Amino acid sequence: MKTKLFYIFVSIMYLGCEHSTQEAVNLPIFVKGTNTPQILLGDNTAITLERADLAFGPLYLCAGVNAGDLCDVARLEWPDSVVINTLNSQAQEVGELQGVTGLVLSWMYDLGISSQLTRNEPFILSAAQELDGYSLVIEGKALVSDIELPFTVSMGLKQSDDTELGVPIIRKSLSDPFQKEVNLNDQNLTIQFDPSTWMQKLDFSQYIKHENCSEGSLELLCNGTQELHCAHGEKISERNCSDLGQVCISEQGCVDQLIIKENSEAYRSIRNSVISGIRPKFTWNQD
Amino acid sequence: MSNPPVIQSNQMCSITGMLTEGFLIRFMSKLPKVYLLIISCISMLPIEMTWADKNASSAQKSTSISIEHGSPESHQHETREANSAELLLPKLIKSVDATYPVQALAKQQEAQVDLLVTILSNGHVGEVVVEQSSDHQFDQAAISAVKQWTFEPAFQGTTAVDCRIRIPFLFTIPKEVPEHDQRAGETNETLSVSVNSAPVNSTSINKKATSVQESKKTQRSQSTPKSDTGSKQELDKDPITLTVSGHDNKYLLQQSASDFYISKDVINAAPHQEGADLLQTTPGLYIGRSKGPAIAHNYMLRGFDSEHGQDIAFTVGGIPINLPSHIHGQGYSDLGFLIGDVVDGLEVIEGVHKPEQGDFAVAGSIGVSLGIDDTQDGLKLSLTQGTWNTSKYKAIWSPKNGSAKTFGAFEITTSDGFGQNRMGTVSNGMFQHQFGEGKTKHRLLAILHSARSNFAGVLRYDDVESGKICFTCVYPYATAKAQNALANRLLLGFFTNYKGDHGERGEIGIWLSYDHFRMQSNYTGFQEISRTLEREAGRGDLIEQRNQTRSVGIKSRYRKQVFAHSDLKLFSEFGADGRMDFIDQSQSLLDATVRNQTWDQRVDASVNAVDLGGWGDLKWIFGRYASLHTGVRVDSLSYEIDDRLGNFAPLTRPQDSYITGFRRSALGLAWGPRASLELKPFSWWSIFMSYGEGYRSPQARLLEDGEEAPFSKVKSSDLGVRFDWGSAFRLALGGYHTKLSDDVAFEASEGRLERTGATQRLGFFAHLNSQPFPWLISSLSATFVNAELLDPPPASAEEPFPAFQKGQQLPFVPPLVVRADVAVQHNLIQRLGLFPLQARMGLGFSHLSPRPLPYNQFADSVSLLDVSAGLVWGRLNISFELYNALNTEYAALEYSFPSDWTPNDGIRSRTPMRHRAAGSPLSWLLTLGVSL
Incomplete structure (x- = not known):
């Protein structure tokens, strides 16, 4: 008994009377997508996604309500990046969230392209490099007016605001409910992305045209799946893209798939949805 | 332990010096005392003249007697040069203060205790004999202190030899408390210590020390070197002084355990x-x-x-x-x-x-x-x-x-x-x-x-x-x-x-x-x-x-x-x-x-x-x-x-x-x-x-x-x-x-x-x-x-x-x-x-x-x-x-x-x-x- 008391005394002497409110934690972090067989838009367009790869990371969990430049000191972080197949609802462990226990009220993350103070142009991290320098690559088919429209979009989502240099591009908005007292009993954090939310405001009908040659019309028109070549308002030739296994895109004619280009309305729609639309779901201690 | 043989005591040697504060402060005890230290050494070779002449000359320049600040060593050198007979005196390396007996202090008692101290060839203190006693408690205080002293031993030629010296301890009642905090870095030049925070008068110490020194100097300067008699009594009557000076006992300034x-x-x-x-x-x-x-x-x-x-x-x-x-x-x-x-x-x-x-x-x-x-x-x-x-x-x-x-x-x-x-x-x-x-x-x-x-x-x-x-x-x-x-x-x-x-x-x-x-x-x-x-x-x-x-x-x-x-x-x-x-x-x-x-x-x-x-x-x-x-x-x-x-x-x-x-x-x-x-x-x-x-x-x-x-x-x-x-x-x-x-x-x-x-x-x-x-x-x-x-x-x-x-x-x-x-x-x-x-x-x-x-x-x-x-x-x-x-x-x-x-x-x-x-x-x- 005396020996025991002696060791207790020595331990106290050596380490002091520790009663800290913060403990170091390393929480496994899982990411997963959402199994999305078909996305039905408001205009009855049905979208089937075949690929929705997202470069994700790094991630910071902050003590303050406002992330961003008020999160110079994060409580927890995952300083890495990974490509997530957001169509796969199977959780995938990607690393450990490191930091200390305590209350977290906000989060922020980048999508594989990270702005740093040291350079004007953001860095392309490994995950984005896997996606050829993009943050998000989506491939799928949209069924618009019974016409199947294969499409693809590749986006590089990066901080472009001069005043936000060095700050992650995506952060929790004030209206998002997010509050967690991280403690030593916590087992993991799972972040779930739902790609369907990115597509909700897309309007594919703009790509399916029913046009005919007329005075002043373009030389290349689409009428459904028919590709029309016009000259002086007269149709010169036509062909059915579907016979070629293609789709007809206005101004492009028969193409294998729709490539949603930057600065297009569809591109902006997806970009805005990813950056400031419905947020991923943060779940603690999921089995 | 028997006394060492008095070293063919046909002559007296003597040293005079002042050990300064930096030296002594290391050895001060908590309970203070004032002392004037007089050392006379019984030795055998006719070196008195050389030393006495030098000391007398120096003494005229200072109220302290001549050898100062590490000079014992230099005196040894001079001695060596002056006389090839090669007797070198013991040199005090470390001293420790005597503690003023508390009861004596309370009664305002003063005393002098003369000790005969044998310095062994290894520099440590051997036998200590009270030659002149005042009171048992003073004797013990002096003995206790001197037993902690160390010396560089006396040398005869290149051989370290035992030596016997006389050390008087003077216990004087201080009249003030030297608790003036010298944290500013300055220190007193003279030893001033107190007992149980009771006053010590450094001035009185100085005075007394000086009077003794002067007395001794006078004796020395008037003395004629003995050629071959050198009995112990004679030597003791004609001591040469070593004055120890110090400064406030810093341990006494402590008002807290911290x-x-x-x-x-x-x-x-x-x-x-x-x-x-x-x-x-x-x-x-x-x-x-x-x-x-x-x-x-x-x-x-x-x-x-x-x-x-x-x-x-x-x-x-x-x-x-x-x-x-x-x-x-x-x-x-x-x-x-x-x-x-x-x-x-x-x-x-x-x-x-x-x-x-x-x-x-x-x-x-x-x-x-x-x-x-x-x-x-x-x-x-x-x-x-x-x-x-x-x-x-x-x-x-x-x-x-x-x-x-x-x-x-x-x-x-x-x-x-x-x-x-x-x-x-x-x-x-x-x-x-x-x-x-x-x-x-x-x-x-x-x-x-x-x-x-x-x-x-x-x-x-x-x-x-x-x-x-x-x-x-x-x-x-x-x-x-x-x-x-x-x-x-x-x-x-x-x-x-x-x-x-x-x-x-x-x-x-x-x-x-x-x-x-x-x-x-x-x-x-x-x-x-x-x-x-x-x-x-x-x-x-x-x-x-x-x-x-x-x-x-x-x-x-x-x-x-x-x-x-x-x-x-x-x-x-x-x-x-x-x-x-x-x-x-x-x-x-x-x-x-x-x-x-x-x-x-x-x-x-x-x-x-x-x-x-x-x-x-x-x-x-x-x-x-x-x-x-x-x-x-x-x-x-x-x-x-x-x-x-x-x-x-x-x-x-x-x-x-x-x-x-x-x-x-x-x-x-x-x-x-x-x-x-x-x-x-x-x-x-x-x-x-x-x-x-x-x-x-x-x-x-x-x-x-x-x-x-x-x-x-x-x-x-x-x-x-x-x-x-x-x-x-x-x-x-x-x-x-x-x-x-x-x-x-x-x-x-x-x-x-x-x-x-x-x-x-x-x-x-x-x-x-x-x-x-x-x-x-x-x-x-x-x-x-x-x-x-x-x-x-x-x-x-x-x-x-x-x-x-x-x-x-x-x-x-x-x-x-x-x-x-x-x-x-x-x-x-x-x-x-x-x-x-x-x-x-x-x-x-x-x-x-x-x-x-x-x-x-x-x-x-x-x-x-x-x-x-x-x-x-x-x-x-x-x-x-x-x-x-x-x-x-x-x-x-x-x-x-x-x-x-x-x-x-x-x-x-x-x-x-x-x-x-x-x-x-x-x-x-x-x-x-x-x-x-």
């Missing part, structure tokens, strides 16, 4: 790389030099992370060292100018209980007193070489026959430093002259210091652990490699001391200081954004700090006895001190890649500060059993701040239309009571209780207009006991509690201190100082403290994740600090040619337990062992010193904060990470010295 006097013996026990490292011997203090020799040490004292001195009031030779409102840290104290050879002792007051403790005395006060050891009289030159191209050139001078307070010292040190980017050069000059006779003495002190060095800064713990960078390396960026510092300081002081006939003590002094500091450091890598220039960021967080302080100050104090009746006595003491500081400071961000372009300005300010303090102290003495100090101190501090970047309009508010700047003023008063009680049930056992309220001045630049200078107030309580059996064994045990109203801690992003709220500390300490054998000196201390944050600033929108949380352990403070200093010395060969060959070994060990850091990190424990070995042969000496002998990889300093030292990987870590500044690995120094 007061410590660190004698030069202990200071010098372990090797020290530089003068300021002497402070390692202070109980509970850890000092680390993490950023090279041009930036002040980091100090940690009994639960306070004092950073660069914010919680410790330092004085050197009476001149305050702390710099108020310094850009790099409040109370910045760079002791890099100290040259260890001229440090006479450390007077340490831990806690606050003496009224003279002013600004920055929060954890305590440390006074460095200056003086030269007897053995260093004359000119001493040394050359040191060591690892990493380290070279040190040193010259120490002290005039023979002059005051021990007079010296000159000069030192230059250059080194490439360990690892990368640590090259530095330091040059120091210290000069002091004491002059004046009688009651008034003057002292002039000048110190000049210049240092420049690079430093590697801090490294992220994970980078080192992963092998990204070696522990002693610097990050491979220009912003990291450009870290360096420059420090220049000039200190001038003039002090006058007065000692009256009736115990009055007075001091008045004026001092001037000029300090120039410039530092480039980068703690956080690449995280800063310019608020001055648009879209300027990530150019490296190389913070440039500049600070220039011109100071002038005065100090004065006066004490006297105001009442005495039987055992009850009352002393009063009053003092005043003041200083004016004119401070210019700036902080900017520099881009090291383009010739230090300034890419942001953070601070540009001037501060004029005035600190005027007054204090009073009453000391009640209740016989031999108790004494009580009660006092109060009041300080008025005023500031005028010209903050040229105040009201700065950031880029985000271009519409603001005003001229940048914020001029303001503030004045505040700080006062606090001080009290201490000593109960002394036995002569060897004291119980101390003390309480005091002190303060630390605010960083002026943070004050608002009209603010009443929010001082950090400290309430300090101590309770302890002290066991004192003279130098053989001194043990202090105690506990303390301090509560600080507003603490500060290091903030890495700004490279300076920020407020952290109220804190408290509860601690315990033990300090053992022991010299059980003449050849062994040891000191051991351990301090345990629980330091906690009581009221840190709460989280805010701007700082949602504060580094400090209520109830957490105070960052940076090690709960346990252990320090051991041990030295042994012995004559290896009693005679090697003309001189004995003396060997010396020293050991210093420091241990810090793991320290809590911000954000719940913990720093590793630190254990460091330094060892040394040296030889002294006549005027030559050589020493070899090993530092960090176990080659421990340790951090001289650790912090915890976020940083980004990988600007090219695209991922910025935002969570706090341990950052470490490497401590020095195993290194050695080899020193060759010669005394001229």
Whole structure:
């Protein structure tokens, strides 16, 4: 008994009377997508996604309500990046969230392209490099007016605001409910992305045209799946893209798939949805 | 033991000399006494004439008899030259005070005890016979003391022989208490000690000593050398005197168990790389030099992370060292100018209980007193070489026959430093002259210091652990490699001391200081954004700090006895001190890649500060059993701040239309009571209780207009006991509690201190100082403290994740600090040619337990062992010193904060990470010295 008391005394002497409110934690972090067989838009367009790869990371969990430049000191972080197949609802462990226990009220993350103070142009991290320098690559088919429209979009989502240099591009908005007292009993954090939310405001009908040659019309028109070549308002030739296994895109004619280009309305729609639309779901201690 | 054969006592030899204060102070006992020491030696060869003639000649020049300051050795040489018969006299190496018998003191008894002492051929004391007795208790006191003395033995030719000498001890009643605190660095020239805090009259001692000396001188000068009779009786009737002088017994100045006097013996026990490292011997203090020799040490004292001195009031030779409102840290104290050879002792007051403790005395006060050891009289030159191209050139001078307070010292040190980017050069000059006779003495002190060095800064713990960078390396960026510092300081002081006939003590002094500091450091890598220039960021967080302080100050104090009746006595003491500081400071961000372009300005300010303090102290003495100090101190501090970047309009508010700047003023008063009680049930056992309220001045630049200078107030309580059996064994045990109203801690992003709220500390300490054998000196201390944050600033929108949380352990403070200093010395060969060959070994060990850091990190424990070995042969000496002998990889300093030292990987870590500044690995120094 005396020996025991002696060791207790020595331990106290050596380490002091520790009663800290913060403990170091390393929480496994899982990411997963959402199994999305078909996305039905408001205009009855049905979208089937075949690929929705997202470069994700790094991630910071902050003590303050406002992330961003008020999160110079994060409580927890995952300083890495990974490509997530957001169509796969199977959780995938990607690393450990490191930091200390305590209350977290906000989060922020980048999508594989990270702005740093040291350079004007953001860095392309490994995950984005896997996606050829993009943050998000989506491939799928949209069924618009019974016409199947294969499409693809590749986006590089990066901080472009001069005043936000060095700050992650995506952060929790004030209206998002997010509050967690991280403690030593916590087992993991799972972040779930739902790609369907990115597509909700897309309007594919703009790509399916029913046009005919007329005075002043373009030389290349689409009428459904028919590709029309016009000259002086007269149709010169036509062909059915579907016979070629293609789709007809206005101004492009028969193409294998729709490539949603930057600065297009569809591109902006997806970009805005990813950056400031419905947020991923943060779940603690999921089995 | 039988008497040694009286060495063919056909002649008398004699020595006369004065051993100075620096020599004796090491051996003073707690209970004081006054003594005049007369040594006569019985020997055999006809050397009396030579000596007597010299002494007589010298005696005419001085009231002290001729041989002074290490002269016994020179006399031996002269003797050797004068007479080839080769009898060399024993030389006193170490003495220990006799303790005044308490009962005799109470009865106001005086006495003289003459001892016949046999000095063995090994230098130790053999048989002691009371030749003339006064009283048993006096006899025992004298015998007890002399048995602890050591000598260089007498020599006949090259053979050490036993010798018998007569030593009279005079016990005289003191008439005053020499408790005038000599922390200012000045000390008395004569031995003045007290018993049980009872008065001792040094003047009477002097008088008596002088009369005896003169008497003896007269006898000697009139005596005719005996040719061959030399009987013991005859010899004793014709003694030659050796007068021992000293100064106040510092141990008696202690009013608390937390007061410590660190004698030069202990200071010098372990090797020290530089003068300021002497402070390692202070109980509970850890000092680390993490950023090279041009930036002040980091100090940690009994639960306070004092950073660069914010919680410790330092004085050197009476001149305050702390710099108020310094850009790099409040109370910045760079002791890099100290040259260890001229440090006479450390007077340490831990806690606050003496009224003279002013600004920055929060954890305590440390006074460095200056003086030269007897053995260093004359000119001493040394050359040191060591690892990493380290070279040190040193010259120490002290005039023979002059005051021990007079010296000159000069030192230059250059080194490439360990690892990368640590090259530095330091040059120091210290000069002091004491002059004046009688009651008034003057002292002039000048110190000049210049240092420049690079430093590697801090490294992220994970980078080192992963092998990204070696522990002693610097990050491979220009912003990291450009870290360096420059420090220049000039200190001038003039002090006058007065000692009256009736115990009055007075001091008045004026001092001037000029300090120039410039530092480039980068703690956080690449995280800063310019608020001055648009879209300027990530150019490296190389913070440039500049600070220039011109100071002038005065100090004065006066004490006297105001009442005495039987055992009850009352002393009063009053003092005043003041200083004016004119401070210019700036902080900017520099881009090291383009010739230090300034890419942001953070601070540009001037501060004029005035600190005027007054204090009073009453000391009640209740016989031999108790004494009580009660006092109060009041300080008025005023500031005028010209903050040229105040009201700065950031880029985000271009519409603001005003001229940048914020001029303001503030004045505040700080006062606090001080009290201490000593109960002394036995002569060897004291119980101390003390309480005091002190303060630390605010960083002026943070004050608002009209603010009443929010001082950090400290309430300090101590309770302890002290066991004192003279130098053989001194043990202090105690506990303390301090509560600080507003603490500060290091903030890495700004490279300076920020407020952290109220804190408290509860601690315990033990300090053992022991010299059980003449050849062994040891000191051991351990301090345990629980330091906690009581009221840190709460989280805010701007700082949602504060580094400090209520109830957490105070960052940076090690709960346990252990320090051991041990030295042994012995004559290896009693005679090697003309001189004995003396060997010396020293050991210093420091241990810090793991320290809590911000954000719940913990720093590793630190254990460091330094060892040394040296030889002294006549005027030559050589020493070899090993530092960090176990080659421990340790951090001289650790912090915890976020940083980004990988600007090219695209991922910025935002969570706090341990950052470490490497401590020095195993290194050695080899020193060759010669005394001229």
